[in-house]
Amino acid sequence: MRVLELYSGIGGVAAALGKTAEIAAAVDQSQPALSVYRHNFPSHPTVEKRVDCLDRDWLRRRHADLWWASPPCQPFTVRGQRRGLDDPRADTFKALLRHLENVRPRSFAMENVEGFRDSDGHDLLRRTLDHAGYSQVREHLLCPSDLGVANRRPRFYLVASRGELQSEFDVSCPHPRLPEILEAQPDPSLWLDATIVRRYHQALHVVDEDDSYAVTSCFTSAYGRSHVRSGSYLRTRDGGLRRFSPIEILRLLGFPTEFTLPQELRRSNAWRLVGNSLSLTPVRRVLSSIGPELSFRRSAS
């Protein structure tokens, strides 16, 4: 199966698929995101470009069976102004739908924030899929914590096919518990200053480092910049509070240990990129309905 990764970021879909699919191309406008992508998937073709500017013939020539898209979510975020398609940041989504209607790959899948489901973007997507002959469409609101993962990240997922969709497959496998994803020697600068702890301690979501049942909150791209509602903090055995490192967050999202970050990437950028990425377990589950070609269906059985 050939997969076109649109808004690929650091490569959450490539990491979820592993060797089960061939990446036809990964497209993103962000150089820092693609530098992490290329660091981990040097053999995948990458294109640093706006999705809106992709050419119809170029898209056809990728011969992709599946397009995966993770378009920007700001227009549909409940905490934002929620202007939907009127938000200029949704222009790329409208362009994506025009591409989809023109090229019509066999399958299409996407991820966005939960608020997308009740948006005008969702209405336009469903009309486009109908018009382009995607007779099978399935939607999910999934949170990895419901699938046994020690992290919350509720998201909307859609998968559509011009052929048949299969029943989803339970791709559950043993997920690491919190103590297992922690770095042995975390950077000392991850610890919070006592004044910050005093000022915000009521508002911080805290988990204990020995707690095997702990579920961390959703890490956003603001983690490291904003103290509250951007992700959890870790209480260490000595009673101190620290941030999670970008690598620890990647592990909570289900990225394999082989996935690493370039040494030259600044931690603030790493938090931003990782906070924009995907939780791999729900992605695998959603994609398991595409067909038996994606062999993680079989390997999970």
Ligand SMILES: C[S@@+](CC[C@H](N)C(=O)[O-])C[C@H]1O[C@@H](n2cnc3c(N)ncnc32)[C@H](O)[C@@H]1O
């Ligand atoms: C929600 S993130 C998706 C991240 C990705 N799923 C991952 O695993 O890292 C959205 C991505 O879209 C990219 N982006 C935003 N607008 C874009 C556009 N017009 N064309 C291409 N990429 C865009 C951003 O750089 C960002 O990497």
